[in-house]
Amino acid sequence: MEPSTSYPPLPDRLSADPRSPHHVAAVFEHDVGIRFNGKERHDVEEYCISEGWVKVPAGKTLDRKGQPLLIKLKGTVEPFYR
Structure with missing residues (x-):
């Protein structure tokens, strides 16, 4: 198991596109998951x-x-963080 590390807070709006003003590189250093309407999605941009x-x-x-x-x-x- 990984040692306990502090994750940056997840912003209200986040984009996977590095050209977007809503892209936060520090968040993408960790594995981020999205639950949409109760189901986990892997294709969210x-x-x-x-x-x-x-x-x-x-x-x-x-x-x-x-x-x-x-x-x-x-x-x-x-x-959420995985």
Whole structure:
């Protein structure tokens, strides 16, 4: 088991894209999980707890810059450290 380390607090809004202003690199040094509507999701690119949404890729569709096209799903968002 790992020695007890202090994790940085999870922000209200977090993005996995390093170009986003909502990307916090210190959080991604640890393994972050997202529980959306009671189920754990592994494909979440961005979330917002206060507004209650997550953004996930829409299949294999890409935008004109080659990034995955994201869709917004609304519901209960619970981030946690694994």
